[in-house]
Amino acid sequence: EAQVTQNPRYLITVTGKKLTVTCSQNMNHEYMSWYRQDPGLGLRQIYYSMNVEVTDKGDVPEGYKVSRKEKRNFPLILESPSPNQTSLYFCASSPLATLGEQYFGPGTRLTVT
């Protein structure tokens, strides 16, 4: 089954404790992206990657890091999480030819206390 998977689905952590949210897709898509979703603000792009070893900042990259060492994986790293990073996070992937047709993962709900 074609899908985007994220782990963990739920995470509660404390300020400053480094964490990684994994994202993997099995559709051989070149493009992958991370978003955060907050009430009233919709989806905002954090980082995106057009291919392996190619990443770029989205609208809200501060406090986040990403890497793309393999085509299928695109982990999101929070080196020192803060409470304002409490949010619902989505990973998405898409073929380069149709970038608007994004396939989303199920989401990771992160709470930073």
Next chain:
Amino acid sequence: QKEVEQDPGPLSVPEGAIVSLNCTYSNSAFQYFMWYRQYSRKGPELLMYTYSSGNKEDGRFTAQVDKSSKYISLFIRDSQPSDSATYLCAMSKGGDDMRFGAGTRLTVKP
């Protein structure tokens, strides 16, 4: 001013009604327009994908783009309780710079 404005609702309609969902935008460079549906506790899923102005129909769903007015719409005919979800509009200039609306929550009552 946000680049993409979308009325958050909530919108409640009886089963069988025609639903109209709308977004306005400020950046005239947008040329790809999408509608996503998001069920509670799920990720968004693509409903409609259009390029430039015009209409596109897919079953009970019709997407309209009016670039001169910077206005896009999604119409749902014969709405069903299973259509109850949050609908997100999205748009981009070249595809890698997606901008999403805040979403409209729709409830279709049996």
